[in-house]
Amino acid sequence: MKRDAFDIVICGVGGQGIILASNVLCHAAFLEGFDVKKSEVHGMAQRGGSVITHVRIDDKVYSPLIEQGNSDIVLAFEKLEAMRYIHYLKKNGTAIVNDREIQPMSVLTGAASYPTNIKSKLNQHGKIYYVDAKNVALELGNIRTVNIILLGVLSCFLGFKKRSWKTAIRKNVKKKFVDLNLVAFSKGASRLTNTFSIKKEK
Amino acid sequence: MKSLLSGNQAIARGAWEAGCHVATAYPGTPSTEILENIIKYPGIYTEWAVNEKVALEVAAGACFAGARVLTAMKHVGLNVAADPMFTMAYSGISAGFVIVTADDPGMWSSQNEQDNRHYGRHAKIPIIEPSDSNEAKLFTKLGFDISEKFDTPVLLRLTTRLCHSTCLVELGKRKTHKVIGYTKDIRKRLVLPALARLRHVVVEKRLIELARFSETFPFNKIEWGKKTLGVITSGISYQYAKEVFPDASFLKLSFTYPVPEKLIRRFAHQVKKIIIVEEGDPILEREIKAIGIKVTGKAEIPVCGELTQRIVRESFVRKTRARIKPYKVPARPPVLCPGCPHRGVFHIMNKLKLTVSGDIGCYTLGALPPLNAMDTCICMGASITNAHGLEKALGKSFGKKLVAVIGDSTFFHSGITGLVNAVYNKGTLNLFIVDNYTTAMTGHQPHPGTGKLARGEQGKRIPPEEVVKGCGVEFLKIVDPNDLKATEHAIKQALEFDGVAVLIFRRPCALLLKPSPAYRIDPDLCKGCRLCLHIGCPAISLKSPKDREKPLAVIDPTLCFGCGLCAQVCTYNAILAPRKTKKGKK
Numbered sequence: 057m058k059r060d061a062f063d064i065v066i067c068g069v070g071g072q073g074i075i076l077a078s079n080v081l082c083h084a085a086f087l088e089g090f091d092v093k094k095s096e097v098h099g100m101a102q103r104g105g106s107v108i109t110h111v112r113i114d115d116k117v118y119s120p121l122i123e124q125g126n127s128d129i130v131l132a133f134e135k136l137e138a139m140r141y142i143h144y145l146k147k148n149g150t151a152i153v154n155d156r157e158i159q160p161m162s163v164l165t166g167a168a169s170y171p172t173n174i175k176s177k178l179n180q181h182g183k184i185y186y187v188d189a190k191n192v193a194l195e196l197g198n199i200r201t202v203n204i205i206l207l208g209v210l211s212c213f214l215g216f217k218k219r220s221w222k223t224a225i226r227k228n229v230k231k232k233f234v235d236l237n238l239v240a241f242s243k244g245a246s247r248l249t250n251t252f253s254i255k256k257e258k
Numbered sequence: 259m260k261s262l263l264s265g266n267q268a269i270a271r272g273a274w275e276a277g278c279h280v281a282t283a284y285p286g287t288p289s290t291e292i293l294e295n296i297i298k299y300p301g302i303y304t305e306w307a308v309n310e311k312v313a314l315e316v317a318a319g320a321c322f323a324g325a326r327v328l329t330a331m332k333h334v335g336l337n338v339a340a341d342p343m344f345t346m347a348y349s350g351i352s353a354g355f356v357i358v359t360a361d362d363p364g365m366w367s368s369q370n371e372q373d374n375r376h377y378g379r380h381a382k383i384p385i386i387e388p389s390d391s392n393e394a395k396l397f398t399k400l401g402f403d404i405s406e407k408f409d410t411p412v413l414l415r416l417t418t419r420l421c422h423s424t425c426l427v428e429l430g431k432r433k434t435h436k437v438i439g440y441t442k443d444i445r446k447r448l449v450l451p452a453l454a455r456l457r458h459v460v461v462e463k464r465l466i467e468l469a470r471f472s473e474t475f476p477f478n479k480i481e482w483g484k485k486t487l488g489v490i491t492s493g494i495s496y497q498y499a500k501e502v503f504p505d506a507s508f509l510k511l512s513f514t515y516p517v518p519e520k521l522i523r524r525f526a527h528q529v530k531k532i533i534i535v536e537e538g539d540p541i542l543e544r545e546i547k548a549i550g551i552k553v554t555g556k557a558e559i560p561v562c563g564e565l566t567q568r569i570v571r572e573s574f575v576r577k578t579r580a581r582i583k584p585y586k587v588p589a590r591p592p593v594l595c596p597g598c599p600h601r602g603v604f605h606i607m608n609k610l611k612l613t614v615s616g617d618i619g620c621y622t623l624g625a626l627p628p629l630n631a632m633d634t635c636i637c638m639g640a641s642i643t644n645a646h647g648l649e650k651a652l653g654k655s656f657g658k659k660l661v662a663v664i665g666d667s668t669f670f671h672s673g674i675t676g677l678v679n680a681v682y683n684k685g686t687l688n689l690f691i692v693d694n695y696t697t698a699m700t701g702h703q704p705h706p707g708t709g710k711l712a713r714g715e716q717g718k719r720i721p722p723e724e725v726v727k728g729c730g731v732e733f734l735k736i737v738d739p740n741d742l743k744a745t746e747h748a749i750k751q752a753l754e755f756d757g758v759a760v761l762i763f764r765r766p767c768a769l770l771l772k773p774s775p776a777y778r779i780d781p782d783l784c785k786g787c788r789l790c791l792h793i794g795c796p797a798i799s800l801k802s803p804k805d806r807e808k809p810l811a812v813i814d815p816t817l818c819f820g821c822g823l824c825a826q827v828c829t830y831n832a833i834l835a836p837r838k839t840k841k842g843k844k
């Protein structure tokens with residue numbers, strides 16, 4: 057039987073922990089028995105620049121890149137970055153957007169302005185879920201858990217076994233942060249049923 | 259057992275499985291993680307060399323001793339290492355010698371897009387090109403074997419997309435090799451003209467043998483599909499082409515220099531039309547055209563930039579699927595981190611309107627607004643030499659407003675020779691070494707100024723100031739760049755000094771330290787004058803408070819590093835240090 061395949065674009069701002077999140081995702085997909093390919097950006101862009109990671113999960117994957125307009129899911133760690141890469145989303149695809157605004161330097165210096173219509177634009181392109189991961193992370197006492205919280209939300213759409221996720225987190229996260237991140241993950245995973253924190257906006 | 263490995267991790271694994279004894283590198287995106295991962299394996303001596311030339315020569319020395327060696331560098335790094343590489347092609351090897359070059363199409367983190375497949379041809383050494391992590395591991399191992407079989411260094415050529423793409427790789431065991439030992443052989447290793455002339459003949463013969471080998475190399479292979487279209491491709495481009503032309507016949511080349519002429523002819527005879535899908539320069543295209551085969555390549559597909567399956571499709575099929583146009587949103591180029599020690603120096607250089615001859619590292623970001631404090635940046639080490647040349651052409655008065663800025667790691671890489679040159683030639687260079695105790699941009703590798711070695715053990719620390727003094731510099735000061743007053747004062751003194759003046763701005767990279775509690779801005783004191791925004795800290799933004807019209811500056815406490823730089827520029831004293839709270843709590 058052919059299982060569901062997933063093309064997932066993860067985007068955000070360099071330094072938000074996207075690489076770790078994508079490592080965990082790939083590892084979980086691997087444990088589920090899929091072929092996986094991932095492509096990411098290192099080096100200069102990691103210094104607070106716009107970053108995009110491609111994760112492809114299928115029975116057999118060739119290119120490590122997702123084509124624009126083909127991604128099943130876009131997981132955005134920041135709203136402006138969601139808008140920058142939303143054209144990767146396929147028709148009626150799903151986007152999970154961290155409801156967070158990080159202003160790029162051009163906005164900070166007043167040379168450009170941060171778009172005010174992001175949500176209304178995004179909402180035209182599919183099922184868009186907004187998550188306030190920053191507050192969940194601050195509740196947990198560590199802002200750096202944002203990435204795993206968002207991964208928890210993503211997990212609701214993939215149907216992988218919980219065990220796969222747990223093992224993947226254990227294998228990829230520094231030992232002393234494993235427990236914290238397991239909690240962060242389940243917080244994220246339970247957000248989907250909690251209509252207060254995930255608003256599916258029309 | 260299978261494991262998820264990036265291309266770089268796979269090469270490290272391949273080196274280990276192949277029984278590699280010595281591995282050297284200088285960090286550079288996209289190649290850095292090769293050595294970083296080799297370090298994780300036992301049984302391989304690893305070294306962060308001060309630059310790529312040194313790395314390649316150390317590897318060559320170990321190779322003289324009969325050790326299997328690997329050296330890895332980014333594409334422009336091979337320019338630095340080209341000198342020994344060309345002659346090692348003449349000298350040959352005593353045990354497997356693999357040179358890894360990681361090209362950067364798309365210039366994700368580089369200053370040019372050079373295609374290092376030219377180097378194989380230029381230096382007359384074979385090239386192998388993997389197209390995923392599996393092949394990266396396998397070809398690394400084969401690279402050692404080919405090197406030994408043909409008595410030549412082998413160039414393993416990667417690209418960013420391959421280095422930083424991950425897929426499932428079957429792991430193997432380590433095959434141990436003995437270090438053969440050294441025997442004197444001046445006919446190979448002492449390239450006096452008379453001896454080198456003989457070696458050149460050997461090199462040419464070897465190329466003929468390598469071409470024959472290329473015909474039988476099992477990973478130069480034909481995948482038959484429909485014969486209406488034949489695709490010739492290599493490296494990562496194979497993956498893109500496979501998605502776009504799932505039914506076509508493929509000739510996938512992996513041993514790409516010398517090319518397998520007969521195999522190419524055989525393929526060409528059976529397909530109706532041939533396209534060449536290659537990233538970068540038309541290298542395969544030219545070789546294949548030279549054989550007299552009609553192919554289409556760069557007439558359709560761009561030379562510039564990185565390929566994707568969409569570009570391949572649009573180039574050769576001309577049918578694009580309807581898709582949403584990307585939104586026009588403000589760009590987000592990289593920026594110096596909050597708390598970055600470089601910020602203060604660039605702020606003052608901007609304020610004093612200096613001409614800044616720049617170099618390569620995180621601090622190159624000081625060129626971007628709002629700091630705008632860099633005029634030139636060419637290659638590693640060029641800050642010093644370019645500044646010296648500017649001064650010599652325009653005179654001392656221009657030199658009074660001219661500075662060179664270089665990082666600590668870059669200084670050791672190739673700054674020292676330029677400094678010696680400036681002192682010797684009576685320059686009035688103003689050199690600022692921004693010393694953050696690390697090679698930050700590539701992910702914090704050690705260097706002589708840190709005294710740490712690749713595996714973390716203590717080596718000999720070589721403080722940059724000792725080197726500077728040793729170069730004969732008479733004006734030298736060490737300054738904390740987070741103290742803006744001291745920074746400005748020192749810079750003015752250096753500019754006044756008649757002769758080479760060096761300032762070392764010393765403070766560790768913010769990412770090596772724990773953040774201090776966040777600063778905050780008092781909304782009652784802030785006048786919204788924007789002065790603090792001029793230092794370009796990503797933690798500071800303007801927001802209109804609900805009850806007020808005028809936007810005021812605010813600090814995002816989750817981003818602030820607590821460095822206190824902004825508080826020094828605010829003339830209204832509106833930026834406040836964190837309140838002293840209960841001990842140990844942020």
Ligand code: SF4
Nearest residue numbers: 595598620698767768
């Ligand atoms: S990594 Fe270090 S040196 Fe580089 S921008 Fe950040 S703080 Fe500055």
Ligand code: SF4
Nearest residue numbers: 795818819821822824
């Ligand atoms: S103290 Fe000021 S300059 Fe330093 S990180 Fe915080 S906001 Fe940025």
